[in-house]
Amino acid sequence: MSLFGTNTGFGSGGTGVFGSTTTDSHNPMKDVEVTSPPDDSISCLAFSPPTMPGNFLIGGSWANDVRCWEVQDNGQTVPKAQQMHTGPVLDVCWSDDGSKVFTASCDKTAKMWDLNSNQTIQIAQHEGPIRTIHWIKAPNYSCVMTGSWDKTLKFWDTRSPNPMMSLQMPERCYCADVVYPMAVVATAERGLIVYQLENQPSEFRRIESPLKHQHRCVAIFKDKQSKPTGFALGSIEGRVAIHYINPPNPAKDNFTFKCHRSNGTNTATPQDIYAVNAISFHPVHGTLATVGSDGRFSFWDKDARTKLKTSEQLDQPITACCFNNNGNIFAYASSYDWSKGHEYYNPQKKNYIFLRNAAEELKPRNKK
């Protein structure tokens, strides 16, 4: 697909309706606004895989719905379809061929949405809300992995109501990521488990958390040969840990960095520390993006250990982000994440999903 809008169409935020002249703080980066955003906080975003032409964005929200938009090359977004759960949707993912979307919800079920027929069927059942869902495509099997607050990780063949496998976790699943043959799950009480997926999923190693606060998001990164080699783990304390599974020199290779905090060096006023809500790696450059409760997103180069960019502050936290399959588009959602409790929740406040051209800003820094 062509480069996503090289400044031809949308200069100011919103090919759509809003002139956005009055309130700028909802879109200070002047990025493209996705039309018909959900009515409640967006919990997850996922772009279609490279196996299908075009860019389709799926977003799950606390309004119990999952929406699909087509993102055209000129930046226009066209709502295509929507499905519902009976509880807030917490995670979504695509199948590898781009024909199905899997959605996980607080209603303890996961569904498979066939986009061609626009039908959904339930494919998973847990005893607690399902927090993460990922599609696993192995040479000898394919399945959906669901992580739930019922402390289990289950693997489902979509044709059967019973899981192919169920693994017990020490605590509730808070976030997970899968890049075959590796899967990482971060749980409550700072638990961190790595699974290997060859042949069949099994627990590979439990890792002592490199972070001292509640885990919030995790994303696997790959090495130069495109094999998963480590992961980035974000916590509620404005910090991300970069952790390699088998590094030559763990002490030197693994590190953490602070992010999403207010007043950087000014020690006169207390620093506000925000949670890192999501981490995404650029599929081509290997650089990463983090989004936080402070309403900013930042791009980082983990190999050069430098920050590439930090955005302006939006008026709401950024709750989800993802890159499209070729790394040209960075999507991020602006909605309330509950970081200040229910008092700050305003149901009338609009939720947004923004799209940004990511081709240039995520290029790695030249080291040394």
Added chain:
Amino acid sequence: MGRKKKKQMKPWCWYCNRDFDDEKILIQHQKAKHFKCHICHKKLYTGPGLAIHCMQVHKETIDSVPNAIPGRTDIELEIYGMEGIPDKDMQDRRRVLEQKSHESQKKQNQDDSDEEDDEDEDEAGPSSFQQPAAQPQAAYMPPMHPGPQAQGMLPAGYPGMPPMLTGVPPMIPGMPPVMPGMPPGMMPMGGMMPPGPAMPPMMPGMPPGMPPHVARPGMPPMAPAAPVTAPGIASRPAVPPTQSTASKPLFPSAVQAQQTVSGPSSTTSDSPKVTFPAYTQPFSTSPVAASSSTVAKPPATVTSKPATLTTLSATSKLMHPDEDISLEERRAQLPRYQRLIPRPGQTAAVAASAPPSGAVGGMIPAQRVIPPQQPGIRHPIHGQYGGPPQGMPGYMAGGMPPYGQSAPMVPSYQAGPPGPPIGIRPPVMSPGSRY
């Protein structure tokens, strides 16, 4: 090197309660964080020094020490490193550390070492090994009795060791092979530990034998026991692996959160450079001092069973609700998300909501709340299911349904009370069941 008196326990900053392995580092910290002029960034040596500088050079008065926790902001108290700390605070601190170590250790050696500890006047005392502070060293000195202190430890000390080891082990995990001798968490490197002389010889021997103990505590913060562990220490390197099964020994121990000890202390033992860099990685804006402080801060948060976060400090505030559950869990507990409200196009069906915490007490258990939403009663057939709410007909108008629930119901959703008593309708509304 031996300075016998270690100001009990590891050096800690009176202004912000952070622990450090070395007094030198503590002083650097104080200069950078508490005694630094906010106008010209000049680093002074003491609180009063800073006040005088601001007055003379900038004609500004300051009345509290920057970055100090409430209660410890007195600018007139002349504190330098560990000198000048009022006795009362020293004892409070000792007590706190002791409590913490008692909680995390529960090994019987604790009792054993307690007796021995008492013999040592130098230390603040009572606590057992666990105290990261010098205690360990002093503490185990007595036990060492068998055989000469240092040298004897290994062979002869062994019998006595066990008790110590238990306490010690905690530390060891943290101590990377590098340290071996360093035991008492203090970082012998600084030469702080009195046992110093004894230690060095031990060091080589230390590593061996550790593992068993180490594994137990699971990474106790301080190494105080280090010397003691010598016999047990044996495999420093082995320790980490057993403990955390993580690929890297350093991180796991460093991170220990379990232990109260400040993270830095344990980690530093192994290799100051290693651990600190980890936390202070280049990614801009990461002042070194800050990193250690953040590391130290959290210990309490993780371990607390009641699961509350406590990351308040004079310099930072965590923008997160206090309970240590995820934001999503917190949000999902609310009635509005539990009800399976039928958002557009959906019928209520299923109560399944039951969010993790099941908070909704008032709501009728699993009930369905009829698709409330619209005042218009949707119920009659709302779309696909043929009128699930059989009972509904017409109740909407305000008829308060039998259940009290209606009242609470919902704030935004339900316009009408559930309507017919549950009995009438099975919770699952539509026969067809959506799923």
